Amino acid sequence: MSRTAGYNNPLHGLGALLHRELAQWYRDFVVLFISLIQPVIWLGLFGKAFDLSKLFTTNANLPPAYQQLAQQTMLNIFGTTSYYAFFAAGMLSFIAITTAVFGSMSIVWDRRLGFLERILSTPVSRGVIIMTKVFSATIRTLIQVAVILIFAVALGFPTTYLTPLRILGTFAAVALLSMSLASLLILLGIRTTNYQRPMVVANLITLPLMFTSNAMYPIKLMPGWLQIVAKVNPVTYTTDIVRILLLNVNNGTGNLFIDFTILLGFAIVASAIGIVTSWRYLTM
Numbered sequence: 001m002s003r004t005a006g007y008n009n010p011l012h013g014l015g016a017l018l019h020r021e022l023a024q025w026y027r028d029f030v031v032l033f034i035s036l037i038q039p040v041i042w043l044g045l046f047g048k049a050f051d052l053s054k055l056f057t058t059n060a061n062l063p064p065a066y067q068q069l070a071q072q073t074m075l076n077i078f079g080t081t082s083y084y085a086f087f088a089a090g091m092l093s094f095i096a097i098t099t100a101v102f103g104s105m106s107i108v109w110d111r112r113l114g115f116l117e118r119i120l121s122t123p124v125s126r127g128v129i130i131m132t133k134v135f136s137a138t139i140r141t142l143i144q145v146a147v148i149l150i151f152a153v154a155l156g157f158p159t160t161y162l163t164p165l166r167i168l169g170t171f172a173a174v175a176l177l178s179m180s181l182a183s184l185l186i187l188l189g190i191r192t193t194n195y196q197r198p199m200v201v202a203n204l205i206t207l208p209l210m211f212t213s214n215a216m217y218p219i220k221l222m223p224g225w226l227q228i229v230a231k232v233n234p235v236t237y238t239t240d241i242v243r244i245l246l247l248n249v250n251n252g253t254g255n256l257f258i259d260f261t262i263l264l265g266f267a268i269v270a271s272a273i274g275i276v277t278s279w280r281y282l283t284m
Contacts, residue, residue, distance in 0.1 A: 013124035014132055019187035023108070039095050039148045044155060047087045055139040075219060079249030088152040089246055090215030092145050093238045095211050096174050099141040101202040107133055108189040108198060116224050127275040127283045130186060134271065145174050146227040150282035158247065169256075173241040175195065176263040177234055182211075183267075183274035190281050215239050218251045234266045 026032050039177040071081045078086045110116040119129060150166070153159055188198040210216070212226065213235035219227050230236050244250040244256055 005102070011049050011121070011265065013128045014135075015221070017119070017124070017132040018135055019130065019271055021132060022104075022139065025136075025140060035099075036144060036147050039091060039144050040096075042094070043088060043091055043152060044150055047084050047091070047152075048155065050082075050083070050087065066232050077217075077221065079251045080247055082156070082158070084125075084155070084251070085157055085247055086147070086243070087216060087250075088155075088157050088238050089151075089242045090210075090213075091148060092170065092174055093177060093213070093215050094210050095144045095236045096141050096147060096178040096238065097181060097235065099207055100137050100143065100178050100185055101206055105189060105195055105198045108192060111189075112195070114158045115174045120282070126278040130274045130278040131271070132185050134179050134182040134274065138178040141178040142171055142175060145171065156212075161246055161248050169245050171244050173238045173260065173263060176260075176267045177238040180234055180263070180270040182229065183270040187274060190278065199243045209235055213239060213249070220251065221236070234263060237262050 025035070072079045074083065080086055107116065111117075117130075120126070149170075151159075155161070185198070185202070188201055192198070212229045213233045214230060215235060219230045219236065222230060239253075240254075241259045241263070243251070243257060244254070244259075
């Protein structure tokens with residue numbers, strides 16, 4: 001077998017580039033630490049500061065009947081008496097957004113530093129270059145999700161439904177979301193050397209993606225027009241899966257098969273768009 005045959009193998013190129021992407025992340029202690037501690041800060045500060053259930057359980061002067069009514073209201077609205085648990089489940093989806101968004105900017109730096117041109121001059125296909133970025137963002141997302149889940153439990157997240165199979169299903173849902181968003185957002189940096197462009201777009205869409213989903217608020221209480229937006233937002237279906245699996249809370253479609261089918265379809269379409277676009281526009 002010739003020496004160049006191995007380099008024509010897409011899997012070889014994917015493995016080598018993926019190792020480079022991840023090495024840049026875990027070898028920089030500051031970047032690694034911040035990327036892992038940031039979701040924990042969100043979880044601790046926002047999750048605990050905006051825990052609506054504490055409005056009723058921490059006031060001993062309230063009559064027991066009123067406290068029971070308040071808890072029942074929380075249960076009817078959020079599906080659980082702990083808003084912290086409701087919020088923590090939504091945070092797992094939010095991490096997929098932030099990691100995919102800022103991971104898309106790495107391709108801009110690869111072009112600015114000349115690394116992208118060197119890769120394009122090799123037999124590695126353009127689709128492999130894009131999928132390397134996608135898989136790198138997905139792996140980093142899953143590591144962050146694992147960290148969040150550990151800290152969430154330490155801060156009071158219920159463990160009743162934390163079985164290995166349910167946790168695996170949660171990771172699968174978040175991975176599909178991360179792959180979808182990364183595939184689409186990486187397209188922002190394919191043709192530019194201006195790192196500010198994807199950063200501006202990232203800042204523009206991060207919070208809208210979160211607040212137009214059910215990550216922080218049930219869809220049924222949203223205005224009619226916002227419910228329509230939420231139902232086409234893939235973050236909604238990811239969060240729905242997470243809550244069903246980890247909290248046994250059903251305030252979305254309530255059907256894991258439907259949620260996973262929509263997420264899988266979105267991931268396939270987004271990945272296909274990313275690969276096809278890279279064939280056309282990813283040039284030296």
